[in-house]
Amino acid sequence: MSDADENGERNTxxxxxxxxxxxxxxxxxxxxxxxxxxxxxxxxxxxLTGRQRLVKGLWPPRVSRAQLTVAVLLFVLGLGLAIQxxxxxxxxxxxxxxxxxxxxxxDELDDRTQRLEDEKQGLEDQRTELxxxxxxxxxxxxxxxxxxxQLGILAGTVAAQGPGITMxxxxxxxxxxxxxxxxxxxxxxxxxxxxxxxxxVRVVANTYLTDGTGGKGVSVDGHKISQPYxxxxxxxxxxxxxxxxxxxxxxxxxxxxxATVAVSRSEKIVVDALRAAQxxxxxxxxxx
Amino acid sequence: xxxxxGLVVGVVVGLFVRPEVPAxxxxxxPIAVVAALDAVFGGLRAMLDxxxxxxxxxxxxxxxxxxxxxxxxxxxxxxxGAQLSTxxxxxxGIRIFSNAAAIRRxxxxx
Numbered sequence: 456m457s458d459a460d461e462n463g464e465r466n467t468x469x470x471x472x473x474x475x476x477x478x479x480x481x482x483x484x485x486x487x488x489x490x491x492x493x494x495x496x497x498x499x500x501x502x503l504t505g506r507q508r509l510v511k512g513l514w515p516p517r518v519s520r521a522q523l524t525v526a527v528l529l530f531v532l533g534l535g536l537a538i539q540x541x542x543x544x545x546x547x548x549x550x551x552x553x554x555x556x557x558x559x560x561x562d563e564l565d566d567r568t569q570r571l572e573d574e575k576q577g578l579e580d581q582r583t584e585l586x587x588x589x590x591x592x593x594x595x596x597x598x599x600x601x602x603x604x605q606l607g608i609l610a611g612t613v614a615a616q617g618p619g620i621t622m623x624x625x626x627x628x629x630x631x632x633x634x635x636x637x638x639x640x641x642x643x644x645x646x647x648x649x650x651x652x653x654x655x656v657r658v659v660a661n662t663y664l665t666d667g668t669g670g671k672g673v674s675v676d677g678h679k680i681s682q683p684y685x686x687x688x689x690x691x692x693x694x695x696x697x698x699x700x701x702x703x704x705x706x707x708x709x710x711x712x713x714a715t716v717a718v719s720r721s722e723k724i725v726v727d728a729l730r731a732a733q734x735x736x737x738x739x740x741x742x743x
Numbered sequence: 744x745x746x747x748x749g750l751v752v753g754v755v756v757g758l759f760v761r762p763e764v765p766a767x768x769x770x771x772x773p774i775a776v777v778a779a780l781d782a783v784f785g786g787l788r789a790m791l792d793x794x795x796x797x798x799x800x801x802x803x804x805x806x807x808x809x810x811x812x813x814x815x816x817x818x819x820x821x822x823x824g825a826q827l828s829t830x831x832x833x834x835x836g837i838r839i840f841s842n843a844a845a846i847r848r849x850x851x852x853x
Binding site: 503504505506508509512513514515516517518520521522523524525526527528529530531532533534535536537538539541542543553554555556 | 744745746747748749750751752753754755756757758761762764769770772773775776779780782783786790791792793795796797800801804819822824825828846848849850852
């Protein structure tokens with residue numbers, strides 16, 4: 456039951472007033488009425504208009520039980536109002552939302568998550584693809600570099616190192632000739648030598664050896680070298696050494712010419728004599 | 744006057760102190776606020792009519808709030824919480840409007 460109910464249902468305020476006064480004789484206090492207002496005063500009050508009552512209630516402020524109780528209740532109302540407004544503006548609809556709304560929102564979020572997951576999956580696939588292709592490019596580049604190095608070793612344009620042997624031919628009598636050294640080189644190549652250096656000259660595909668003028672020394676690629684001829688050879692030592700030492704082979708032939716030959720294996724041979732890369736005048740690569 | 748001050752203080756405290764409302768009560772707060780508003784308009788009208796009674800006001804205020812919250816609570820349990828709270832808001836809104844009309848007649852004589 457509320458005031459509004461009673462007011463709304465009964466059309467005559469006077470009748471209502473009477474009833475209330477009968478029921479609650481001591482507590483009836485008209486809005487503007489002072490705490491000590493008595494029934495006789497109230498009976499005089501109906502002459503007051505509503506507006507006058509309102510003004511009377513508002514000013515001057517009076518501390519009465521009615522005012523205080525109403526103040527407390529209105530305080531509660533204001534509090535609730537402010538909290539509600541605050542929470543509504545605080546974080547969207549979620550705070551005050553009821554269960555079914557929350558479930559719907561959750562469903563929508565799930566859908567959205569699903570869609571985003573799909574999208575993420577697609578993008579990740581794409582990324583993997585791109586990485587692979589760039590990997591391939593990287594791989595191709597690496598292979599090219601590697602190939603360039605290998606070819607550089609073959610062409611003598613880069614230094615090389617690895618296991619191999621060292622052969623020193625000491626020829627105090629000057630009996631060693633170019634063809635003997637050529638034999639040695641070819642024997643080494645046949646045994647799998649990958650990089651060869653004689654004294655300070657790199658031996659490559661188009662290396663040529665000639666006897667030095669006056670029967671002294673040997674020229675390799677036009678560079679005159681003199682004994683002792685020091686071969687640095689990179690290859691498999693277990694293959695190279697026997698290849699030189701076979702009966703009737705390089706070592707025996709040289710020793711027959713009164714030269715001393717010393718062959719030693721080594722785990723690390725450095726072939727660091729270089730040749731300038733020559734650009735061929737006529738031959739061109741027929742591949743791309 | 745003191746009553747109006749109470750309302751103002753309540754709003755200010757609510758805005759600045761930021762009290763935490765228990766999660767259980769939270770869904771019923773908006774409905775309770777609307778119900779309390781209805782009681783307040785009813786009380787204002789009664790005052791203008793010269794029949795205001797603080798005891799009636801207290802009882803109507805509290806019962807309005809409790810009943811409104813109860814209806815929504817029941818609606819939530821029955822699975823028609825949204826519809827029922829809409830219904831409560833509509834009914835309370837109509838009452839607020841009719842009370843406001845009576846107040847307006849008193850204050851503006853129109």
